[in-house]
Amino acid sequence: MALTRDDVLTGALAILDEYGLGDLTMRRLAGSLGVQPGALYWHVANKQALLGAIADRILDGLDGGLPVGDWDTRITELAHRLRAALLAHRDGAEVVAAAYALQTGRGQTVRLMTEVLADAGLDETEAELAALTLLHYVFGHTADEQSHAQAAEHEPAGAPGALASGTARFGFGLSVFVDGLRARLV
Structure with missing residues (x-):
């Protein structure tokens, strides 16, 4: 074969x-x-192209069946889906961030986020800037989570845990971001 x-x-x-x-x-x-x-x-063609294709595979289906309704519900759901997709693979955040930086993947995440934020009332430039800010928040937070999880694999049993779960910390930061955008829209 x-x-x-x-x-x-x-x-x-x-x-x-x-x-x-x-x-x-x-x-x-x-x-x-x-x-x-x-x-x-x-x-x-090379390892960069491989990473781009892996990133596309990691992000495959991210945009399927997004909820309808208010922009804040849609952008929050999209951010949580992106985080979940990255967490599904070891070093997923690093792979997708590298592919994004090298422009080797075909990911549509920024476009999707930009569309949601433009629907909220931001002009095209602000919507894209906000989408990029959110994308980098998700990448950074998720890469940090993955690093801590990998380090915890090597800690002895009974080592002290984190103050809050990764999901709770991510949700808090995301809510601060959404609240900031909501304030700009008023």
């Missing part, structure tokens, strides 16, 4: 989930798929 792009992405996600981004190399991926590294380049 011939190697497919889907095989490459599935293999890359498996390595990412088990070992993390630092250990996701083209050589390791090729070995796990039982092919020579050169065979991967038929499906992805």
Whole structure:
């Protein structure tokens, strides 16, 4: 059976989930798929392209069935969905943030957020700036959560825990962001 792009992405996600981004190399991926590294380049141009494709896979379905209603409900739901998608894979926030920075993914997250915020009444420039701010909040918070979770894997049993769950901390920060936007719209 011939190697497919889907095989490459599935293999890359498996390595990412088990070992993390630092250990996701083209050589390791090729070995796990039982092919020579050169065979991967038929499906992805380089590691940056691979990360972009992985980011797209992580974000796949993010925009499906978004709730209707008030802008604040929609933007909050979108932010929570983005966080959940990033948390579903080890180092997911770092992968998607890198793909975004390198412009290698096809993610539509900023466009979706911008549309919701423009519907709220922000002009196009402010809506895009607010969407980018929210995107970076989600990336940063989620990357921090993932780092703490990985560090906790190496702590002895009974080590002190966090003050609040990651979800509670994320929700609080998100509510501060939404409240700030609401104040700008008045």
